[in-house]
Amino acid sequence: MSGDSVMQWGDHNIGIVKSEGAISPQAALEQLVGAALQLRERVSASECAVIDSSVEALRAGGDQDPGRLRRALASIAGVAALVGDVGVPVVGAANRLMEAAGLR
Template sequence: MSGDSVMQWGDHNIGIVKSEGAVSAQDALEQLVRAALQLRERVSASEREVIDGSVAVLRAGEQDRGRLRRALVSVAGVAALVGDVGAPVLGAAERLMEAAGLR
């Protein structure tokens, strides 16, 4: 059996909201690149190098899944280390991993 299993008690419950549709891999990639470039302006020079290398791989187009996954992990690692300011990159990286089947 698959799906959600939810237990709710009390009054005025609205259930689970699932209004977010699936994102294409291309849309997810574009979101990640935009978020990474915005984050780039707020990090140190060494972290910018990591972001630049990852964005170059992401923009390169067709390539092996291992290389793409390493670029995702690298940019997500920088985002995780800088705290709340990196949250958009983490979210975008997660959406791309899901859309591209890299989980």
């Protein structure tokens, strides 16, 4: 059996709230950059270059073309996906940033 077992009594119960809530684009960017920099220590030099250029593009942010930002996110997530389990936090952070920035 999987899932939550919940018992509630009384009026005006809302149940279990499981969402983490909305995250600001800036907070999502900081999470991604932190995760990417940790991943950088575990990948090859060519993959480091991809991470570095992508982080630079994301940090520039601002008035950039949304397509450029999406490509930077896809590049970081691509490297993270290729390295396996150690890249999972980066993929999750990239997805959160895409969501927070309205790119999805």
